[in-house]
Amino acid sequence: MAIKYHSTRNPKLTATASEAILNGIAPDGGLYVPEQIPKLKLTFEALAKMDYAHVAYEVMKLFFTDFTEDELMACIKGAYNPEKFDTEDITTLVQAGDAYFLELFHGRTIAFKDMALSILPYLMTTAAKKCGAKEEIVILTATSGDTGKAALAGFADVPGTSIVVFYPKHGVSRVQEKQMVTQRGKNVNVIGIEGNFDDAQTAVKAMFTDEKLAERMKAKGYRFSSANSINIGRLVPQVAYYVYAYSRLMPKEINFVVPTGNFGNILAAYYAYEMGVPVHKLICASNRNKVLTDFFETGVYDRNREFYLTSSPSMDILISSNLERLIYEISGDKTASFMKDLKEKGRYEISHEMKSKLNIFVGGYAEDEDMEQAIADLYKKEEYIIDTHTAVAAAVYSAYRKETGDETCTVIASTASPYKFTRAVLNSIDPAFDKKDDFELFDELNKLSGVPIPQAIKDIISAPVLHDTVCAKDGLEKEVERIYNL
Ligand SMILES: *Cc1c(COP(=O)(O)O)cnc(C)c1O
DSSP: OOOOEEETTEEEEEEOHHHHHHHSSOTTSOOEEESSOOOOOSOHHHHHTSOHHHHHHHHHHHHOTTSOHHHHHHHHHHHSSTTTOSSTTSSEEEEETTEEEEEOOOSTTSBTHHHHHTTHHHHHHHHHHHHTOOSEEEEEEEOSSHHHHHHHHHHTTOTTEEEEEEEETTSSOHHHHHHHHTOOOTTEEEEEEESOHHHHHHHHHHHHTOHHHHHHHHHTTEEEEEOSTTSHHHHHHHHHHHHHHHHHHOOSSEEEEEEOSSSHHHHHHHHHHHHTOOEEEEEEEEOSOOHHHHHHHHSEEEOOSOOOOOSOGGGOOSOOTTHHHHHHHHHGGGHHHHHHHHHHHSEEEOOHHHHHTTTTEEEEEOOHHHHHHHHHHHHHHHOOOOOHHHHHHHHHHHHHHHHHOOOOOEEEEEOBOGGGGHHHHHHHHOGGGGGSOHHHHHHHHHHHHOOOOOHHHHHHHHOOOOOOEEEETTOHHHHHHHHTTO
């Protein structure tokens, strides 16, 4: 059955899967949603016998119905192969403490963003062919740290595309920044902004929906698309690993705990649930920027609050874009007016009836101290070392488990390698590490964890800085004009 997509803000703005992937965002600023979330066709017993690529195919073919089997398989084979991941099984489940950790960071840039951004360039170039698009695709990306590098690695030197990444100059880890500013490729641009992720994402979304800008781009032979999780081509590949994880364990029911920022990863878990994975609870873990915890508790989404820089920078976000897709699931045609309130007043409140449809979600947050404790505890008990984002999820999960006594089989999404946040991770285990320099710390982490230093880290140690542009938070469009000679 063919699945159509439409804007969360207007059901009449429809698109095929290819068009939705190519456009990135709907023309009215809404996000593309499938008209219905498809159900899995195969049993979990059948999926359990398949490798990651084939499970991914079984999930994605149900969403991307206008791709032929050959087209989709070619995308999957290009993305999920042993050259791009350092483990045969693409993602690994590790049991430690009271939960399983689903290690999603075995791709080239050692964060879970690789799971979707290694396939997005294939999906995008296939979609462009199918739609007969002639223009060069310009990927505009706002990043809180990890999307940027994963998108750069995915799109570098891909014919017919170029990419501009905006990152918060003072809001990412040293490793994250170094990974981005050393990116090679003729078609890549990396720009720091004097602002935070929300500033970057808001400016980028405004450019996507600026018709005059689109016309000027078109006149020069360009069109915009998005590599952020607002693109359905990023969200759907993420659904696959929740189905995969369930099929490896097959308990009666399962909880997923997801360290959350832009609400993309946990929304993918929700789609997996809608497809038929027997989920008991989806636990949405935030850091001190706990706008989502408050939302699930009170039904009020309010971004009018102080913004904090934490040790889990990829979750330092107050406007979680993908929540719009969940709001659409529970409110339908009211989505546009909620988003208008969010834009104009910075807040909206859902009804009791809508809130009652969110019972599968549990919100929780952890301060940096709780996060550090979670790293130290797990290391002491299990000699297993997790990154700061995953540790936010681990801290939220232990509090949840203590409070509720819920012993349902639980999988924590492990979203980055600890090497990406080496200093914060090692300081959590012993503050004495802080005296050492970055390079020594990589060796220390290697000694403590027994995990080899990933290629992604070796690559940046000696790589020259190739990008040093910084712009004001209202200067993003000017940078785009400069790069593309508008
Ligand atoms: C992006 C990111 C997150 C947040 O994921 P969302 O899909 O934005 O909610 C969490 N942890 C890490 C390491 C990330 O890179």
